[in-house]
Amino acid sequence: MTITDPALSIHERIVDEEGRAVEALPDGVDDAYLRELYVHMARVRCVDQRMLKLQRAGRIGFVGSMLGQEAAMIGTAAALGAKDWLWSGLREGGAALMRGLPLAEYIAQMYCNSGDTAKGRQMCNHFQHKGSNYPSWSSVIGTQIPHGVGAAFATKHRGEDAVHGIYFGDGATSSNGFHSGMNFAGVWKVPAVFVCVDNGWAISVPSQAQTATGSYADKGVAYGIPGHEVDGNDVLACFQAMRALVERARRGEGPSLLIVRTYRMLGHSSSDDPTKYRSEEETAAWAARDPLARFSRFLEQRGVLAGGEAQRIEDELFREIDDEIHTQEAAPPMPLKPLVEDIYAEVPRHLRVQYNDFIRVGERLGDAQPGDGEFPL
Ligand SMILES: Cc1ncc(C[n+]2csc(CCOP(=O)(O)OP(=O)(O)O)c2C)c(N)n1
Numbered sequence: 395m396t397i398t399d400p401a402l403s404i405h406e407r408i409v410d411e412e413g414r415a416v417e418a419l420p421d422g423v424d425d426a427y428l429r430e431l432y433v434h435m436a437r438v439r440c441v442d443q444r445m446l447k448l449q450r451a452g453r454i455g456f457v458g459s460m461l462g463q464e465a466a467m468i469g470t471a472a473a474l475g476a477k478d479w480l481w482s483g484l485r486e487g488g489a490a491l492m493r494g495l496p497l498a499e500y501i502a503q504m505y506c507n508s509g510d511t512a513k514g515r516q517m518c519n520h521f522q523h524k525g526s527n528y529p530s531w532s533s534v535i536g537t538q539i540p541h542g543v544g545a546a547f548a549t550k551h552r553g554e555d556a557v558h559g560i561y562f563g564d565g566a567t568s569s570n571g572f573h574s575g576m577n578f579a580g581v582w583k584v585p586a587v588f589v590c591v592d593n594g595w596a597i598s599v600p601s602q603a604q605t606a607t608g609s610y611a612d613k614g615v616a617y618g619i620p621g622h623e624v625d626g627n628d629v630l631a632c633f634q635a636m637r638a639l640v641e642r643a644r645r646g647e648g649p650s651l652l653i654v655r656t657y658r659m660l661g662h663s664s665s666d667d668p669t670k671y672r673s674e675e676e677t678a679a680w681a682a683r684d685p686l687a688r689f690s691r692f693l694e695q696r697g698v699l700a701g702g703e704a705q706r707i708e709d710e711l712f713r714e715i716d717d718e719i720h721t722q723e724a725a726p727p728m729p730l731k732p733l734v735e736d737i738y739a740e741v742p743r744h745l746r747v748q749y750n751d752f753i754r755v756g757e758r759l760g761d762a763q764p765g766d767g768e769f770p771l
Pocket residue numbers: 483484485533534535562563564565566567569593595596597658662
């Protein structure tokens with residue numbers, strides 16, 4: 395039922411769960427590049443672990459864990475070039491790091507301290523990085539989809555050759571933004587690849603209950619957009635598929651939809667308890683399919699990672715992350731004035747009034763303390 399593009403040789407899987415190559419590796423991928431991909435994936439995992447610990451210790455407010463999705467994110471995003479764009483949702487922060495978001499800015503944003511480039515106007519875990527075309531995103535599900543399509547249309551209109559990778563989850567396929575974005579993209583033939591990260595769950599709604607279609611890839615049919623589906627825990631399958639679709643878009647052949655099937659190993663966020671709605675057996679089955687373990691098995695068999703090297707890489711990553719955490723812990727808090735500045739040339743009266751009210755509340759109740767307030771999800 396899905397429209398596919400048979401001219402593109404897209405494999406559902408390149409490395410099987412035992413770490414054996416079952417297809418030829420993507421063209422041009424050498425051992426040095428394989429190792430690079432591994433380090434990017436390992437960094438995502440290490441950052442994730444530290445952020446969760448900081449959240450549990452009450453140092454930061456909110457984390458949307460990326461655990462289990464390292465291959466889906468790194469494999470696809472690695473196929474985007476430096477001038478391409480990445481429109482993200484909650485779980486693409488690791489891709490931002492790979493594309494050039496400095497670790498310092500990543501952690502500053504998690505602390506919402508004075509180094510937060512969002513100036514405290516976003517809740518934490520809402521990254522942005524101008525230098526790598528990674529726009530700020532909204533918690534409102536699916537809104538990045540029409541934004542990305544509009545930007546992709548602008549790219550086409552100006553005759554530029556950038557491609558837009560537009561990321562969202564399985565749950566976002568039920569949003570208005572998905573349907574309007576896909577429709578415009580198909581009609582305008584914009585240079586975009588829609589990456590649907592099907593991680594099994596949209597908070598407590600299982601992926602199979604999200605739609606009556608057999609495959610999320612079918613959703614492209616109504617918009618004249620080809621759809622492909624790959625094993626999202628196989629970093630090389632993700633990379634190869636994304637690269638083929640990015641090149642297709644860059645040739646002017648229009649948008650496509652790529653489904654990367656993976657699993658959200660932890661709760662929806664640090665405020666969620668997944669044991670309330672899913673079984674331990676299900677999670678354990680996916681733990682056995684861990685994308686990082688699969689890739690390291692493959693690299694060890696190939697001689698790209700020597701025995702003990704994965705551990706050394708992890709130690710080095712933790713050192714780098716821990717140093718930065720210490721720096722960001724010591725950084726001053728976000729100054730409050732920028733909350734109302736630099737939107738209008740002069741701060742208008744209504745914002746001055748709101749700001750003064752806000753300061754008075756602070757004076758009356760005292761500064762917020764770690765652990766104050768609760769986020770409901
Ligand atoms: C328009 C809208 N509706 C509902 C929510 C509440 N909400 C936050 S995340 C989420 C589920 C998202 O699931 P999915 O798109 O699969 O992404 P995932 O969290 O699995 O990465 C929902 C319903 C929201 N933020 N915005």
